[in-house]
Amino acid sequence: MTTEDFITDLFCPVDARMKNAPNHSQASLWPSELVTIGLLFALKGGGSRLTIVPGENLYFPFSD
Structure with missing residues (x-):
């Protein structure tokens, strides 16, 4: 399941x-x-610092 599919299903x-x-x-x-x-x-587990990891198949920010 891709991240897009997960977000859509949610x-x-x-x-x-x-x-x-x-x-x-x-x-x-x-x-x-x-x-x-x-x-x-x-x-x-998102925090206040939002980043996107280059090369990852993520469509939403996460905390580092």
């Missing part, structure tokens, strides 16, 4: 459950997108 159920969540008028992301980002950080 996002779809979150989005389906949060389809009625209101979006703030000034928000640039939907609530389900924010929850998915939060889950990715929690699963990866």
